[in-house]
Amino acid sequence: MKSRYDELRRSSWSLPDGKQKLAVLEEMIRIADRYMTEEDAYNTRIRYFAAAAEAGSQERMITAFAWCLAKYDQSPGAYSQHEIMWYYKWVIGMIWRFPVFTLEQIEAVFEDFKRRCMEYGYSLRPYYHKRSVYLLSRGLTQEAAACYKHWRGASRDPLADCQACEQNAIGHYLFSANQLKRGMQAVKPILDGKLSCRSIPQATYSEVMVPLLKLKQHEEAVAVGRKAFRTIKGPQYLEEQGVFLEFFTVTDLPRAVKIYNETIRYGLESKPSWERFNYLLSVQLFLKEWHRKKRRKRLAEDGRVTLGWLEQEITSLANAFNQRNGSDYMLTYIADKEKHMHRMIEAFQLRAE
């Protein structure tokens, strides 16, 4: 079985991000659980975390994480404290994205993370950072602002996100708080190419699209769109792809079709989540424009992905979030997104005419 494990591991190296890689790693974990040491099982799962996140299957990462956290708690000396906390930080950044989790569950996980940070002597910076993003997703701007203040006040330590990711996150917060110019200032080093990492600047491109259009910097928006089209690939950027699907729907329909055809499979495979919700919303805006005219070209998955189906999926997701959050913020969120689409149509289509 060790040789089967090694064979799988070898093949996992050359696989691109996605379901196939996960399947291989899952089998490796099963083999490690049964026939190898606990340490092997633990380390295989650690590799699985990043693969699951990159395949857009955050729920799978959380599932494997639960096992590792338990093992860590059983023998804290055997595993790296920083490593487990690092991935715990990912978990608090993900868990609220699934409406199936109750607010109490989410709060309890945040609380547990906070307790551990204090116990292990880590700064609460990541805690406040992730929490502000979570609060914003519920439309709680004031509470998020308070969190943001704590976040910026807390010291940076090895648990903090890298400089590029933090700068991007600061931009995200400022944009959500409608401080567009300050936000643009925050992400400027990223757009200038001075800060980057594995997921930056890809993640930044989608952040700045709405602000750029609001600020009427249309040329810049076009330039960012072009770069994004070149760099954003793979299932982990579902929400981001949605942003550009919308943008190209208005500015360059053949490109929008290309993005749609490449990403819809990931969209269909994704579990009910914040990403799926945002992506499907973008697909809806795209399909509405697409169906304005009779067309010969067939889109991928055109049997399944119809406007009726989308309406149903989006409504049920929005309801799930609203119910969980005990508010009707998602309606405002959808309205905002539609407003943005109109803004884009105005900016580009009218200009072209």
Added chain:
Amino acid sequence: MKNMNFQVNLQGVIDLLSNHLYSEPGVFIRELLQNSVDAVTARKRLGHTFDETVKVEIFSSHTISFSDNGCGLTEEEIEQFLARIGGSAKRENQDSADDFIGQFGVGLLSCFVVSEEIVLITRSAYDGAEPLEWRGKPDGTYSIKKLKRQVPVGTTVYVKAKPEFEEYCEYYRVSELLEKYGQYLPTPVMLIEDKYERKINESKPPWLMDKPEAMAYVEGIAYHKPLDIIPLTSIIGGVHGIAHVLPYAVSLQDEKKHRVYLKNMLLSDRMTNILPPWAFFVNGIINTSSLRPTASREAFQENDLFFAVRDELGECIKRYLMELAGRDAELFRRLVLIHYASIKTMAVEDDELYALFIRHLRFETSYGELTMAEILRDHRLIYVTTTLDEYRQVARVARAQELLVVNGGYVHDLDLVRKVTEIDEDVTVDILNTLEFANQFEELDLEDKLTVQPFIDQGDALLDGFQCRCLVRWFEPADIPVLYNTNQDVNFFKLAEESEQQANKLFADVVHVIRSDLYDMPYAKLCFNYNNPMVRKAMETNDPQLRKASIELFYTQALLLGNHPMGAAELRMMNDSLLQFMNRGLDGAEVAR
């Protein structure tokens, strides 16, 4: 309020620039060569006519000199350009097209990597200019003095090697470096030692060669004959170059090493990104006049122009391939054969190339290895699996059912097969759901169904703990008794179960929600083949003990054959059932004797 200037530690800055900006000490040769060529260009701009030349002379005691008969420098210019870091004479307008290679004003500092002192003797091309001597040291001090003796117009730089860097001032090393960087420069470069004089640049640059010349050239430098030469041009980037098609397969992970020249001077012989990432079956030799180098001069600034040029060069390679398919089918076939992996990557990324290549690509199918052209010729319905394991589960049976199933488990194959509807509208591509696969087989008639039902019920009860359901169908080939199908969620589910058991209360709840609300419990399927004599035999027996043992044996054999990891309970099951049969058989033998 008082406005102040930052104070800069000069020695620190010089150390930083000279020792950390460049990847190897030899680059000072490049920088000096470049200054010389730029000086010659500048003098030509003044309208002077002269026999342009750059002379590099090797002296004993590890000293070399670089002399040019370019424009030289006045005292003012020395103050401005040599003594001010970052103040280049060539930088009035960074974005205007220009004939200079340099622009940053830090090049001369690279000499401090190998030398403790730079001595520069110069006379400006302006009328009546006096000869000057400038001496600079890495601690940031310098001196200028007027020379009494006459010197010709131009500049000479002397560099004396520090200990440990002596080799950089020896003939063989200097010669090698000059050739590397300057062999294609338009200005003649002479290397002199004692009375011996040699011209460095005499060969014709590869980007101006015709195809047979370029083939021979590549063979000479790379020791292999390229499959073909692709001419590269980009008008916006002022690029001329060639890409030679490698005659052997390269790994997708290998770093590309393209050789790139900026205005005929070598910029880097290991640039990775000047050609699109999918083009890893070629190596490029490229000369550009308008891309901007970075300060270290070992890469280009990755601005919009850079990417536009890269796309344009990619277009050249694409056009070549399309034209080749019509012109030389044999070569095209060889190219596809050798650079299979590369071509698959290209075809996934680009629609035009997809249309060009897809028919030539080979896939593993239930009918053996076939090209897409062969698949499309004989089949209108294509099934594709998402993983290799799923493919293995169904391949043999699918063949007997006359179903075409393609293994989509290899990199890119799934995407390639799915896209085939774009070039052939009447074909249908479906992702094979292995769990529903058995449903396609022939059902038994009512009578048989009723007969086997107790057997199936017993199987379900026995295997429920292993998330497995049983069914019976009639299918070919007859020698397969059972077909065990799972999909990948089954593995994830076992993993989730493990997590829920191990985790603390908080996370056990979280995992429970994921398991029950986000996923449906996936059951594996064990499909018995009514066409198989062993299965018939097992179903006909009325002995529940024997039936149990047969079911367990079928199940565990299926796991073994399918490479599925077996748990302790399953292992025990296998041993117990085998033991039962052995007991019966061996005891029976005893009785018979």
